[in-house]
Amino acid sequence: MVNIKNALNLYNYFDSVIITDDKGIIQYYVNMRTDIFDLKRDDIIGKSILEIHPYLTEDTSSIMRVLKDGKPIYDQIEYLTTEHGQKVTNIFSTLPIVHKGKIVGAIDLARCIEEHERQSITLAAKGSESTGLYSIDDIITRSQAMKAVKAKIMKVANTDSPVLIYGETGTGKELVAQALHTYSYRSGKKFIAQNCAAIPHTMLESILFGSVKGSYTGAANRRGLFEVADGGTLFLDEINSMDLNMQSKLLRVIEDKNVTRIGGTEPIPIDVRIITALNEPPLKCLENNTLREDLFFRISVVQIDIPPLRERVEDILYLTEYFISMYNQKMNKSVEGLSEQVRDIFLDYDWPGNVRELKNVIEGAFNIIGSRYIQLKDLPPYLVEGAHKNMAKVNTDDEDLSLYERVSRYEKQLIMKTLNSTSTLAEAAKKLKISKQALNYKLKKYRLK
Numbered sequence: 001m002v003n004i005k006n007a008l009n010l011y012n013y014f015d016s017v018i019i020t021d022d023k024g025i026i027q028y029y030v031n032m033r034t035d036i037f038d039l040k041r042d043d044i045i046g047k048s049i050l051e052i053h054p055y056l057t058e059d060t061s062s063i064m065r066v067l068k069d070g071k072p073i074y075d076q077i078e079y080l081t082t083e084h085g086q087k088v089t090n091i092f093s094t095l096p097i098v099h100k101g102k103i104v105g106a107i108d109l110a111r112c113i114e115e116h117e118r119q120s121i122t123l124a125a126k127g128s129e130s131t132g133l134y135s136i137d138d139i140i141t142r143s144q145a146m147k148a149v150k151a152k153i154m155k156v157a158n159t160d161s162p163v164l165i166y167g168e169t170g171t172g173k174e175l176v177a178q179a180l181h182t183y184s185y186r187s188g189k190k191f192i193a194q195n196c197a198a199i200p201h202t203m204l205e206s207i208l209f210g211s212v213k214g215s216y217t218g219a220a221n222r223r224g225l226f227e228v229a230d231g232g233t234l235f236l237d238e239i240n241s242m243d244l245n246m247q248s249k250l251l252r253v254i255e256d257k258n259v260t261r262i263g264g265t266e267p268i269p270i271d272v273r274i275i276t277a278l279n280e281p282p283l284k285c286l287e288n289n290t291l292r293e294d295l296f297f298r299i300s301v302v303q304i305d306i307p308p309l310r311e312r313v314e315d316i317l318y319l320t321e322y323f324i325s326m327y328n329q330k331m332n333k334s335v336e337g338l339s340e341q342v343r344d345i346f347l348d349y350d351w352p353g354n355v356r357e358l359k360n361v362i363e364g365a366f367n368i369i370g371s372r373y374i375q376l377k378d379l380p381p382y383l384v385e386g387a388h389k390n391m392a393k394v395n396t397d398d399e400d401l402s403l404y405e406r407v408s409r410y411e412k413q414l415i416m417k418t419l420n421s422t423s424t425l426a427e428a429a430k431k432l433k434i435s436k437q438a439l440n441y442k443l444k445k446y447r448l449k
């Protein structure tokens with residue numbers, strides 16, 4: 001039998017320890033952080049780990065996974081929200097307890113990471129395979145729509161279900177894919193990304209599935225991306241650019257969970273989380289016959305839609321501040337913000353290139369800026385010319401508008417600017433001198449929420 005006290009002495013720097021039997025029933029529990037977690041020992045002893053944490057499943061619970069396959073899990077990062085709404089970052093390890101060659105239980109050891117050590121520990125815990133990848137904290141936003149995206153990432157990251165990400169060019173599809181990976185139990189394994197549109201159709205099969213020497217001219221024994229990503233995550237961007245025949249082969253690999261190299265005969269088992277992305281609406285891809293319906297149903301078990309920047313105007317200036325701060329550090333400058341003219345242009349512009357375009361515009365301005373504030377002369381000509389044309393069009397359109405329509409247009413613009421200059425709805429309502437309820441009504445009226 002395992003000596004509990006000796007085990008605890010070995011791991012005395014952990015904040016909590018859970019020991020279960022081979023069915024996941026909790027036999028021992030100690031909690032050193034009662035200031036964060038209110039779980040009492042008497043309330044959980046004898047209960048299943050899945051009963052204590054109902055949001056977990058046999059696939060997402062580290063204890064249940066260890067009991068099933070006997071493989072220890074070391075130094076994983078998990079992000080939790082307590083019953084009081086407090087955000088907590090834990091680092092944990094889960095190990096099988098083996099007696100006479102049989103798994104008789106599991107021990108889970110966790111330590112709460114303080115804010116000042118979070119960044120360094122996160123990088124160390126991810127391991128070399130994930131170093132440098134984006135995390136969920138890299139999704140910079142103030143908009144409710146993007147906060148909902150982040151919440152969805154946290155809910156589905158620790159499952160193995162395929163995820164389909166839809167978003168226009170520049171919205172951050174790979175950022176979301178990487179966040180799904182780094183937030184998951186696969187974060188210590190490889191994240192492999194491949195843009196399907198960047199590879200000729202004739203080469204894509206060998207790149208994904210691998211090849212056997214002599215199977216075609218110049219072929220060598222080579223692993224495909226599915227094998228390279230084994231245990232981790234494979235992200236396939238612009239999957240609708242893949243020809244339909246190749247999509248059929250991809251579907252088979254996903255269904256069978258094994259891959260056969262070109263020229264090979266032996267199927268190779270794979271354990272890969274599949275994430276795919278489209279830059280066109282899924283239904284449009286199906287209508288245009290650029291995406292097989294059966295493949296769509298398989299890869300869209302979970303679908304995450306990233307809203308374009310023009311639909312989350314509260315993020316425009318917020319992201320601008322972030323990029324200005326970033327480039328101040330990178331380029332050793334002291335830019336303080338935007339001029340009023342540039343601010344108005346940024347808020348009125350549609351940003352067809354989304355966040356990527358905004359970032360590039362800021363970077364371009366930093367290369368030529370000669371003052372503390374980004375001016376019109378620091379912007380690319382297409383942006384300034386487009387703004388002038390848009391303003392002329394608005395003025396022309398105004399001539400045909402009723403008084404009510406003109407007032408509504410002005411009110412919407414004023415609300416947008418106020419939201420971008422304040423941190424909360426309460427603060428915005430106070431600045432506009434209306435109630436928070438009235439502001440909420442107007443946000444819905446103008447589809448700003």
